[in-house]
Amino acid sequence: MSQETPAARNIPALLAALHAEKRSGAVLVSGTPGGVIHVRDGMVVGMETPGAPGVEVLLLKSHRITEDDWTAARATGTDPARLGLELVAQGLLGARELEVIGQAALFDAAFALALTSPDGWEMTAPRPLLDTGAAIPPDRLVTENTRRIRLLSNERGATARFARDRPDPAPAARDPQRTARLSPRHRTLLTAADGRRTPRDIAFTLGRGLFAVMLDLRDLLALGLLQSPSVTLAGRPSTAPRTPLSASTATPQPSATPLPRRKP
Structure with missing residues (x-):
């Protein structure tokens, strides 16, 4: 009601x-x-x-x-x-x-x-x-x-974009010496950030607050252990034609001049 x-x-x-x-x-x-x-x-x-x-x-x-x-x-x-x-x-x-x-x-x-x-x-x-x-x-x-x-x-707009990002591990994340200094909380988060999850997805996966997850992601980005994908599949510009192909262009047409025949 x-x-x-x-x-x-x-x-x-x-x-x-x-x-x-x-x-x-x-x-x-x-x-x-x-x-x-x-x-x-x-x-x-x-x-x-x-x-x-x-x-x-x-x-x-x-x-x-x-x-x-x-x-x-x-x-x-x-x-x-x-x-x-x-x-x-x-x-x-x-x-x-x-x-x-x-x-x-x-x-x-x-x-x-x-x-x-x-x-x-x-x-x-x-x-x-x-x-x-x-x-x-x-x-x-x-x-x-x-x-x-x-x-x-x-800036609210920048924070909203960060909340939609899908960070993934940077090459430095494979260095045991770099990751050994992380807290268990940050190591768990680094494992969860696989390039497919947004901060919201990670928060639900780990049972942590969204804001707390975003703060820790920011720390890992600053340490160079995570990277934001420069081009995501969803944001990649399409290279497909913007209008349907006509029948004349969709199907190859025979050449106007016939090809010469081979004589035995």
């Missing part, structure tokens, strides 16, 4: 209006990557977007919680809002630990959404959400997004 959406020029202005009115609901953001912003009494309590790993991915891919434990917690019939409480009740997570992970996922999702301009948004009634206890005022999200973008490149 749709709700009246306050007039706003962008998502931060919309969230600020919802905060001022202490509204609750879900903001459906369309576009790439798009997502859902959960608001309770004007505070942002969660975000879901395909652009960054959520709480479930962070817990499972990092092996903080096993697949069996996660499935068992969900099998109790607990609704998504109380799943976090169930994880705490079973001793799988501490309440404060769950809140910290929820905040990290929220900030990361806000960062992913800030890298592109949405196509539009719509306010709806509240939707089910794994409640981690996180609750962030909108202005803090804006401040943190600005800080993260400046840390990476000081």
